[in-house]
Amino acid sequence: MQFHHHGYVSHDPRVLPAEGTGLDRPDDLPDEVDVLIVGSGPAGMLLAAQMSQFPSVVTRIIEKRDGRLVLGQADGIQPRSVETFQAFGFAPRIVAEAYNIGWMNFWGPDPEHPENIVRTSRTEDYGLKISEFPHLIVNQARVLDYFAEAALNGPGRIVPDYGVEFTGLTVHETGEHPVEVRVNDHGTERTIRAKYVAGCDGARSGVREAIGRKHVGVMAAHAWGVMDALVNTDFPDWRIKCAINAEAGNILHIPREGGYLSRMYIDLGEVAEGDNHQVRSTPLETVIRRANEILHPYAIDVKEVAWHSVYEVGHRVTDGFDDALDADRHPRVFLTGDACHTHSAKAGQGMNVSMQDGFNLGWKLGHVLTGRAPQELLSTYAAERRPVAQQLIDFDREWSSLMARKPEEISDPQDLATYYLATAEFPSGFMTQYGPSMIIDGSSRQELAAGFPLGKRFKSAEVTRVGDGNVVHLGHHAKADGRWRVYAFADADAVKLSSWAESVEPLFARYTPKDGDVDAVFDVKAIYQQRFDEREFTDAPALFRPQTGPYGLTDWEKIYSAAPTVWCHDDIFEARELSRDGVVVVVRPDQYVAAILPLDDVDELAAFFEGNLLPAS
Incomplete structure (x- = not known):
């Protein structure tokens, strides 16, 4: 992990410095918030951990229990x-x-x-x-503990407001905080005004009922x-x-x-x-x-x-995952987890799919509320997650039926084991594939990177870090910090890569805040085809050697080598079927492949980000 670039750190480096709303965070629930999360289940706690990475956004999470979950049902x-x-x-x-x-x-x-x-x-x-x-x-309770720790240790210092029960809400057409939320705060009836509300309050969701959505099934x-x-x-x-x-x-x-x-x-x-x-x-x-x-x-x-x-x-699947009942209205209230899909527990999917709901929604709220993206981005949450929920219901219905059979209904004793292995990619969570949208480039050149299917999560592989010769998983360096990842896989002699790096610097600068680090929005990495000891770190374009923090320290962890060594046995170009002419793979903040482009088409990359980001103010 990286730290010290903002000055020497002697404490636990996982505890990030408090910023924005994390400084002098009020103990009492304020009257106005940007994001109100209702419920501290898997989706709610992941969402809180993600929003803690956006400390300028006022986020609170309410839970009617008096304290942490002691014993979770999911496992x-x-x-x-x-x-x-x-x-x-x-x-x-x-x-x-x-x-x-x-x-x-x-x-x-x-x-x-x-x-x-x-x-x-x-x-x-x-x-x-x-x-x-x-x-x-x-135990689900331990998963929630870890996300609670991540939320607390993030710059936003988010902690649940326990003992606060949701009782209703009204969405108004106007106002900076148009969602009026009614709560019982330790016995006192109160009203909280929010810009957005996330209903993470389970199968008997009060938020779902308040926005008129229905479970269908x-x-x-x-x-x-x-x-x-x-x-x-x-x-x-x-x-x-x-x-x-x-x-x-x-x-x-x-x-x-x-x-x-x-x-x-x-x-x-x-x-x-x-x-x-x-x-x-x-x-x-x-x-x-x-x-x-x-x-x-x-x-x-x-x-x-x-x-x-x-x-x-x-x-059951809810008839809609937000409160936008018509296409002309931007959503203000969102449903996640059991609030919008319920099924049996035997396929081990409930907590897992719920967490991906929260991951999908969190960075989008963060982008919109920090001015990085237009409000239209929030409509992609329901468009992406509802089909996933329906696929889950269909899979679980079949698995539950197979599990409940009587012996005389089974012709082949091996068929349950065969089904278990044959469908493994779905329950493991790797079948999710989002379709073309403002954040999935439908014109992508899939043939340039066949092993990174467009719309699926970025499947990591080992590479060697040029700066120190260590073997690492390329995807494991991507943290849930709200940044886009741009992986530039070099052509054989890296001539195209160097030209690309020079051309895109103004593009990335357009969306990067003037007072932020140069990589505050885009984490850009280069992967060369040669062995790490055949490349000199200092010869790489400046784009891949950004100087960050108050001291402008050079980041030594953005340049990698694909060629096998004594420690790295695979070549990511072969493992992921990448073009030897070079290719750019753009990955969303929630780890899904958003675009696949040639190194010599910067205009297409510019057009993609023009469709989903706003210039920095």
């Missing part, structure tokens, strides 16, 4: 989420704490004694097969019990993720962090017509008994249940 962390944690600076710590899913085993009825279960297959998990990041299990007539339990057992796969299909029902078994705790989703069968949700009152003892019936001939001796619940599978 599955997909590789795309770990990639996001890397951008927020805490991936290594949460990986060390979490349970790493290395395998998924499948169990079914013993053909000779069908009342018993037997292991039918062992399957490697998809996480590290398709990403450098693992597939994890960790149905509840499936199937119930599941779920429990986090500490047990003694003779079941041999207790510390391996398992899908268990038995004559008595089904179990999805997921080991939890810490080495002892595990979660079980236990099939409670079809819900009777007219049940009116009475199944949700099923006693814990019944859920445990059911689990033992399914596990036969094995058994669990439950010592403690940390949390349990009973739910009916539901698949």
Whole structure:
């Protein structure tokens, strides 16, 4: 990580200097804010951490609970989420704490004694097969803790306002703060005025109701019990993720962090017509008994249940993700996470997709409120995230149906394992692909960088840093700081690259604040085709050697080499199918590929940014 460029730092460098609203931040909730986040779940806390990187924006997050979440319901962390944690600076710590899913085993009825279960297959998990990041299990409460730390340590010093309950809102047509939000602040009814509101308040969202949006979908007539339990057992796969299909029902078994705790989703069968949700009152003892019936001939001796619940599978998507009911109106209120999509928990998607909602929205709010981008940018949130939610519902409906089958409905005992691996890219979070818009250049030259699909997240690869010869992942240097990334992959002799660098300096300067660092908006990097020891750092164009901070110190971490060395075995040009004539890859602040352009067409790059950014004032 980089620090000291604003002066010597002796404390934890992860704690950034307070700026703007982070200086003398008032303890009490103010009457006027720029952004009001309602709810401190995964989407809300990520959004707060992102907005802390925009300290000139007044952001507050309210939560009706009295304090931090103690025990979260969600626990599955997909590789795309770990990639996001890397951008927020805490991936290594949460990986060390979490349970790493290395395998998924499948169990079914013993053909000779069908009342018993037997292991039918062992399957490697998809996480590290398709990403450098693992597939994890960790308590949602700990994920929120890490994002809370990132929000507090950011320049904006954002902390949740606990004990404040949302009670309603009205969006006015005029006014600098047109959203009138009614809250109960520790027993006192108050009104807060906001420019924008993010409803991150869960499946029973009051914000959703206030803007007249509706959940569309149905509840499936199937119930599941779920429990986090500490047990003694003779079941041999207790510390391996398992899908268990038995004559008595089904179990999805997921080991939890810490080495002892595990979660079980236990099939409670079809819900009777007219049940009116009475199944949700099923006693814990019944859920445990059911689990033992399914596990036969094995058994669990439950010592403690940390949390349990009973739910009916539901698949719903809200009819709109913001309050813009017609195309002529700019949105002011946004819905994220469970407020706009709900589904079963068994595919491990809820928290993951919710966090990507927050990541998508956060930098856009920051850009608009700091004058970097026009207000039209905010309309891309709903346009991009609602199709993703629908894809999630479709996937979860199929996975839930497969999990709930009876043995006699299964013709091939291996088909669940086959489906699990064949669809891995979707649950891992890597299938999301945004279509052309003001921030996805539809005229991009995809053939110049086939391994960086337009609209998909930037898939990192190893390169060698020219300044010190260290091997690093190119994408891991991209932090969630609201900046655009521009990767300039050089032509063979770097002649085009040098010309490109000289030509684009005025373009980038047009959008960079006069009082900001030269790379405050654009983080521009060069990747040469030669070995690192065949390039001299000081020979590179000045664009890639910016001088930042009050001392104007040279940044030594923007110039890289692609050629393999004893430490770096891959060539990113080959790994990502990049043109040897050079190519420019533009990546959004939320890590999605926005444009792919040739080195000799600066006008097209200028036109792209002209469509989504405003000149610096």
